Amino acid sequence: MATENKIRFGIIGFGNQGSMYAKFITDGMVPSMAFVALADIDPAKREKVAELYPNVQLFDDYQAMIDSGQVDAVVTTVPHYLHPEMATYALSKGIHVLNEKPAGVYTKHVKELNEYAKTVDATYAIMFNQRNNPLYQKLKTILDNQEIGDIRRVNWIITTWWRPQAYYDQSEWRATWGGEGGGVLVNQAPHQLDLIQWLTGVPEAVTSRVQYGYQRDIAVEDQVHAIFEYENGATGVFVTSTNEIIGSDRLEIVGDKGMIVVDKSATATVYRLKESETAINQNMDVDGVVKLMTGQLPFETLYDVEVIEEENVWGQQHSGVLENFAQHILNGTPLIADGQEGINGVRLANAIHLSSWTGEKVSIPEFDDDQYLALLNERIAEEGKFETRS
Numbered sequence: 001m002a003t004e005n006k007i008r009f010g011i012i013g014f015g016n017q018g019s020m021y022a023k024f025i026t027d028g029m030v031p032s033m034a035f036v037a038l039a040d041i042d043p044a045k046r047e048k049v050a051e052l053y054p055n056v057q058l059f060d061d062y063q064a065m066i067d068s069g070q071v072d073a074v075v076t077t078v079p080h081y082l083h084p085e086m087a088t089y090a091l092s093k094g095i096h097v098l099n100e101k102p103a104g105v106y107t108k109h110v111k112e113l114n115e116y117a118k119t120v121d122a123t124y125a126i127m128f129n130q131r132n133n134p135l136y137q138k139l140k141t142i143l144d145n146q147e148i149g150d151i152r153r154v155n156w157i158i159t160t161w162w163r164p165q166a167y168y169d170q171s172e173w174r175a176t177w178g179g180e181g182g183g184v185l186v187n188q189a190p191h192q193l194d195l196i197q198w199l200t201g202v203p204e205a206v207t208s209r210v211q212y213g214y215q216r217d218i219a220v221e222d223q224v225h226a227i228f229e230y231e232n233g234a235t236g237v238f239v240t241s242t243n244e245i246i247g248s249d250r251l252e253i254v255g256d257k258g259m260i261v262v263d264k265s266a267t268a269t270v271y272r273l274k275e276s277e278t279a280i281n282q283n284m285d286v287d288g289v290v291k292l293m294t295g296q297l298p299f300e301t302l303y304d305v306e307v308i309e310e311e312n313v314w315g316q317q318h319s320g321v322l323e324n325f326a327q328h329i330l331n332g333t334p335l336i337a338d339g340q341e342g343i344n345g346v347r348l349a350n351a352i353h354l355s356s357w358t359g360e361k362v363s364i365p366e367f368d369d370d371q372y373l374a375l376l377n378e379r380i381a382e383e384g385k386f387e388t389r390s
Contacts, residue, residue, distance in 0.1 A: 007096075007326045010037040010071035012062045012086060014045040017100060018077035020315075021322065026053065029319035032326035039065040066090050073098065073329065075127070075322075079173065080105050080181050081389070084113040087124065087339075091116065096123040098325045102190045103342025105181030106376055106389065107350050108369040110343050117339060124339035125325050129317035130191040131198060131336050132324070134310040135268055139253075139260060142270060143199055149257030149276055154200050154228065154236035160247035161188040161240065168218050175218035177379040178386025183212075183220030185349040189240045193345040194337075196238065200253060202344055203228035203236060205363050210356035215243035219383060226352045229361075238352075258303065268308040275302070 009025065011018045025035040038049050039059040046058045059065040066074065066089060073096035076086045084104040087097045103126055104110040117124040130136060142148065161184060173179025180186060208226040216222050222243055228236030251262040258272040280302065291297045327333035350372045351362040357375050377388040
């Protein structure tokens with residue numbers, strides 16, 4: 001390890017995310033890290049880093065940086081398909097890895113990474129910074145403590161990702177099956193796909209209606225409607241798109257003992273029933289029904305309300321994950337997000353695609369990795385721009 005009890009950190013890729021992490025570290029927001037090396041194939045980006053951070057060692061190849069002996073850990077801020085490949089190489093050299101989300105594009109690739117990560121003595125984590133959002137952390141505690149009882153329904157409408165055609169036209173790889181691996185599910189919504197499972201559990205099955213190139217001239221999805229089924233009989237609905245200027249962001253989680261409503265990922269209203277819905281239903285007699293039907297039943301007397309608002313300072317979520325990653329390596333602090341959990345969001349995105357491609361319900365426990373990859377490769381081949389995947 002580097003001196004002063006800091007992790008020597010290398011960044012792979014100096015785009016939006018990589019440059020942001022570099023600034024967080026050098027600004028002192030990640031006390032247990034030192035930004036010491038960067039790898040990027042673009043000479044212009046390396047020149048920029050040399051100008052901003054003259055003491056950082058530069059590489060034009062990520063393997064050379066990993067093999068240099070100059071870094072203890074790396075982050076993979078590169079296109080999605082490269083995440084498993086780069087993470088696996090780093091782990092094979094005993095270098096700790098913080099994988100950018102998503103963990104990969106297709107489950108077969110991510111599973112191979114996960115299995116390999118189990119065999120090495122190096123930390124593998126993933127940048128699920130929304131798990132470091134104090135609002136969602138509080139809701140996770142409420143749900144884990146069964147404060148609203150067994151979950152019955154989950155709905156999340158998240159359509160605040162408006163992207164114009166010019167966004168997609170920036171580069172040839174964007175919004176392609178071979179270059180990016182999908183659209184809104186892979187690029188904009190991975191955090192929500194992670195959170196909905198982290199908070200309410202992994203669904204048992206998925207049925208979807210996905211529209212590809214619906215309002216944009218692209219091959220991949222820009223509008224999604226998915227229905228989830230849970231083991232206890234609960235259902236969920238997930239809606240997302242990139243074509244709404246006036247978008248919505250509303251999460252509803254309904255349980256037997258109450259309800260949670262999150263608006264704009266900023267304010268949560270928690271309704272706690274004084275008795276469970278099951279008990280209220282069983283105990284209501286005919287007189288109660290009459291009061292219900294004539295508007296004489298004051299519903300507000302049946303529950304208590306708590307409003308939760310947490311200050312969400314820009315940068316603290318990401319820098320907090322970086323610091324947690326470093327503290328896990330140095331002192332064994334539990335990870336905010338173990339890299340093994342990255343498979344959940346990738347599998348859910350794949351299942352949503354697969355259901356729309358086949359017109360069938362898709363089982364999550366029995367998800368067919370090979371079937372998905374074969375159908376993905378058909379789409380990559382049709383594009384004719386990129387090599388198929390294995």
